[in-house]
Amino acid sequence: MLKKGLGVLKYGFVILIVLLSLGPFLWVLLASFKTNAEILSNSLGWPSSFRFSNYAMAFKIAPISRFYINSVIVGIFGTVLNLLLLGMAGYVLARFQFRGKKLLMGAFSLSLLIPGAAMLQPLYLTVNALGLYDKLIGLIIVYTGFGLPVSLYILSSYFLTIPKEMEESAYLDGASFIQTFFRIILPISKPGFGTAGVMQFLLCWNEFQFAIILTTGNQSRTLPLALYYFKSQFASDYGVMFAATMVVIIPSILVYILLQEQVVSGLAAGAVKG
Amino acid sequence: MVRKNRGYITLFLLPTVALFILVYAVSLVILFGTSFTEWSAGRSPKFIGLTNYIQLFTDDADFRQSALNTGIWVVLQSTIHVAIGTIFAIILSMKEFYWKFARTVYMFPNIISGAAVGMLFLCMLNPDFGAVNSIARLFGNADFSQNWFMDYATAFFSVTMTWLPYAAVVTILILAEIAAIPESLYESARIDGASTLKINLYIVIPMLRNIIGTCVILSGTSMLQKMDIILMTTGGGPGNETMNLPIYIYKTALMDNNFGYSNSVGVFLIGFGLIFVLLCRNLFRIGSSQH
Numbered sequence: 001m002l003k004k005g006l007g008v009l010k011y012g013f014v015i016l017i018v019l020l021s022l023g024p025f026l027w028v029l030l031a032s033f034k035t036n037a038e039i040l041s042n043s044l045g046w047p048s049s050f051r052f053s054n055y056a057m058a059f060k061i062a063p064i065s066r067f068y069i070n071s072v073i074v075g076i077f078g079t080v081l082n083l084l085l086l087g088m089a090g091y092v093l094a095r096f097q098f099r100g101k102k103l104l105m106g107a108f109s110l111s112l113l114i115p116g117a118a119m120l121q122p123l124y125l126t127v128n129a130l131g132l133y134d135k136l137i138g139l140i141i142v143y144t145g146f147g148l149p150v151s152l153y154i155l156s157s158y159f160l161t162i163p164k165e166m167e168e169s170a171y172l173d174g175a176s177f178i179q180t181f182f183r184i185i186l187p188i189s190k191p192g193f194g195t196a197g198v199m200q201f202l203l204c205w206n207e208f209q210f211a212i213i214l215t216t217g218n219q220s221r222t223l224p225l226a227l228y229y230f231k232s233q234f235a236s237d238y239g240v241m242f243a244a245t246m247v248v249i250i251p252s253i254l255v256y257i258l259l260q261e262q263v264v265s266g267l268a269a270g271a272v273k274g
Numbered sequence: 275m276v277r278k279n280r281g282y283i284t285l286f287l288l289p290t291v292a293l294f295i296l297v298y299a300v301s302l303v304i305l306f307g308t309s310f311t312e313w314s315a316g317r318s319p320k321f322i323g324l325t326n327y328i329q330l331f332t333d334d335a336d337f338r339q340s341a342l343n344t345g346i347w348v349v350l351q352s353t354i355h356v357a358i359g360t361i362f363a364i365i366l367s368m369k370e371f372y373w374k375f376a377r378t379v380y381m382f383p384n385i386i387s388g389a390a391v392g393m394l395f396l397c398m399l400n401p402d403f404g405a406v407n408s409i410a411r412l413f414g415n416a417d418f419s420q421n422w423f424m425d426y427a428t429a430f431f432s433v434t435m436t437w438l439p440y441a442a443v444v445t446i447l448i449l450a451e452i453a454a455i456p457e458s459l460y461e462s463a464r465i466d467g468a469s470t471l472k473i474n475l476y477i478v479i480p481m482l483r484n485i486i487g488t489c490v491i492l493s494g495t496s497m498l499q500k501m502d503i504i505l506m507t508t509g510g511g512p513g514n515e516t517m518n519l520p521i522y523i524y525k526t527a528l529m530d531n532n533f534g535y536s537n538s539v540g541v542f543l544i545g546f547g548l549i550f551v552l553l554c555r556n557l558f559r560i561g562s563s564q565h
Contacts, residue, residue, distance in 0.1 A: 006471060010365055014376055017362060020439050021379045024394040027405045031397070043408040089290035092283050104287070111298045115498040115547055117520030118540035121527040122301035145297030148290070177282040206387035208502035209520070213528060224389035228506065231393070238403060245393045252386040260378060263385070267443060268450030 025249070032242035039238045054243035061240065063218045064226050064247060071205060071223040073136055078143040078204035079197050082151055085144065087193065090155035091181060095167075112149040120213060127214050134216050142210055147200040154199070154266065158192025159185070195266030198259050205252060223248050309541045313534035326538035337539065339514045340522040341546075343430070344497065347518065348550060350438060352494035359444025359493075360486060364474055366445065367452045377445070384442040392506025395436045399423060423508045426515055433516045436503050444489045451485040452478060487558025491551055498547050519543045 031039055032054055033047040059065055093105060123142060124133075132138030162185065170180045186193075208224045215221050221229075230244045256263060309326060311319035330337050362380070366373045383391055398405050399422040406422070422432040455478065463473050501520040504510060510517035510525070517525075519539060527536035554560070 002471075003469075013361065014365060014372065017358075017439070018376055018379055021382055023405075024398050025382060028394055028397055031403075039403045043403045043405060044412070085289045085293060088286040092286045096279065096283055098280070098283055104291070107299075108290075108294060111294065113495075113544075113547060113551060114298060114302070115495065115520070115543055117499045117501060117523050118305060118543045119298075119301040120520075120523055121533050121536050121540070122304035123297065124528070125304060126296065126300055141293075142297060145293050148294060148297070152290075177279055181286075202385060206389075208387060208389045208505070209499075209524070212505075213524075224387040224502065227389045227393045231396070231506065238397075241393075242397065245390060245397070248393075249386050249390045252390075253382060256381060256385045257378070260381075263381070264377075264446055267446045 028242050028245055032239065032246050034239055034242075036236075036238055039242075054239040055247065057237075057240045058230075058244040058247060062226060062229055062244065064223075064244065066218055067221055067223045067226040070136060070220060074139050074143065074222055075201050075204040077136075077140045078147070079200045081140065082144045082147045082200045083155075083193055083197055086148065086151040086196070087155055087186070087189070088181070090152050091159050091185060093152070094156040094159035095164075108152055109149065116146065116209065120209070123210065124213050133214060134220050136220050138214050139207075139211060139220070139222070142214065143200075143204045143207060146207075146210075147196075147203055150199055150203075151196040154196040155189070155192050158189055158195075162188060191265075194259075194262050198255075198262050199266050201255070202252070202263075205255075305537050305540050305544075308534050309538035311534040313532075315531040315533065319534060322534075326535050327542075329535070330538060330542065336514050336517065337522060340517045340519050341542070343516065344518045344543075344546070347434065347497045347500070348494045350434060351497045352490040352554070355438050355441045355493050356444055356486065356489050358439060359441030359489065360448055360479075360482070362441070363445045363448035363452065364478065367449055368470075377442075377449075380440075380445065381442045383440040388500075388502030389506050391436055392503040395432070395503075396423065396507055399432060424512055426512055429508055429512055429515045433504055433507055436507065437500070441493070444493060447489055447492075448482060448485055451482055455481055483558055484560055487554055487560045490558065491554045491560075494550055494554065495547055498543060498550075519546075 027044075030047060031043075033050045033052075034042075034054075035048075035051075038045075038047060093101065127133050127138045127142065130138070132141065166184055166188070167180050170184050175183065205222075206224060207222070211222045211225055212228070215225075227245060227248055230241050308319050310321060310323060312322045312325070313319035362376075366377055397403075399407070401407055401421045407420075420428065422428045459477060460473060463477055468476075497518075499520055500518060501524065504516055504518065504521055505524075508516045510521045519542070523536050523539050523543070526532045526539065530536075
């Protein structure tokens with residue numbers, strides 16, 4: 001009896017979770033093909049036909065393509081820069097002993113404890129003072145910094161698993177420090193970089209509050225802000241609003257489905273050891 | 275090897291140190307330094323001692339509401355949210371036929387931007403065409419149709435529901451930890467006649483203490499920066515019903531241009547987070563041996 005009850009409870013829980021996760025997407029996806037009249041009269045039903053005019057309209061009336069390009073630029077550069085810098089730092093911190101190392105590690109892990117929101121005004125000030133306000137490069141630098149604790153953690157944990165003999169034999173063959181890092185360490189650390197890279201990319205792609213504070217014109221705004229824009233400017237054109245929402249969501253879902261194992265192992269990477 | 279490599283070590287560390295200084299260290303110095311000043315845009319900061327902090331704690335109803343909401347959300351997130359994630363992880367770990375599908379789908383709301391999640395729920399709960407109200411009407415309960423995000427009675431609950439059930443990160447972390455429990459432990463428990471429920475209650479969950487503690491910290495602290503969904507859905511309103519500390523910082527700093535005051539809220543937020551992390555570390559004895 002108890003066993004049966006638990007079974008019902010279990011499946012009920014799973015179904016509820018799946019519905020809660022998938023329901024809103026499917027509903028908005030369906031609605032994105034409807035006309036305004038259909039949305040208001042037939043909110044739960046199937047669209048009368050699958051027309052893409054809402055999507056065409058979304059791209060036409062809002063600078064979504066500009067936002068898209070900006071997001072891609074910020075995502076790629078924010079990720080590559082983060083991986084390069086933190087790969088280098090993580091390697092040195094994982095491999096060598098030197099004075100001040102403890103202090104440095106302490107300072108870096110402190111950054112995990114500072115909520116981004118507390119830094120809103122100070123970072124706005126810094127970015128402004130550097131003349132990077134409303135420029136993509138400003139966002140790239142800030143996001144590269146935000147990914148510091150997570151990337152450092154994932155990458156240096158990965159470097160620790162590489163046997164030291166690899167480098168020693170490289171040195172014996174006459175390779176320099178830089179050659180050893182770029183030719184030996186980087187290639188065998190691909191999984192570590194993949195994991196840190198996906199996490200960092202999603203951070204850049206989804207970030208909202210600093211994007212809204214550090215930019216002002218459409219020239220440098222990113223995709224999450226497109227929705228904010230839609231909410232205020234086209235609030236009565238529901239079909240277009242739904243299409244715009246899907247346009248923002250679909251790339252994240254695609255990236256996730258393609259790199260699913262990488263994301264999952266990335267999230268789990270430190271957990272077991274930590 | 276170290277002596278010879280000293281130059282390279284410096285070279286490899288320098289960019290990250292510069293980044294850390296630029297993004298974190300400078301911000302912290304500005305934050306603490308100016309939290310004792312009266313400072314608005316275009317003026318230079320004027321030292322006023324503890325005045326900002328005194329005002330925060332004695333004469334600022336908006337701040338009190340924001341701090342209270344933040345506190346409630348931290349508590350909900352580190353209990354109900356983590357519990358949902360843990361239960362789901364244990365169910366998925368039984369690896370029944372649907373587990374990969376369920377894990378994938380559950381990740382969706384966690385992988386897309388908070389602004390998009392906010393938009394989804396804004397549409398779902400719209401009083402004119404939202405699915406929730408349409409379903410309510412289907413059951414003949416027309417009074418149920420209301421503006422969930424704008425109504426004082428429901429706004430807080432509605433906003434909370436946009437993140438509380440979505441604990442996929444917790445689920446993944448705990449699933450990984452369960453996978454690391456040796457199979458032999460389950461087998462010997464089964465041979466002793468223990469049921470699945472008992473195995474989970476008395477063997478699996480106690481072994482997850484460390485990781486559950488980590489999840490409580492991660493989920494709780496994520497509430498200290500929550501801004502995108504709230505800004506998208508209610509903007510902190512109605513009134514200040516769904517205002518939290520990040521939105522209050524945003525409001526005082528960039529809309530009221532009250533920099534010094536806003537930074538004293540920032541200092542409070544950091545202190546709040548540190549106390550929460552220390553409490554959790556002690557509560558779950560994180561880092562100490564499990565056996």
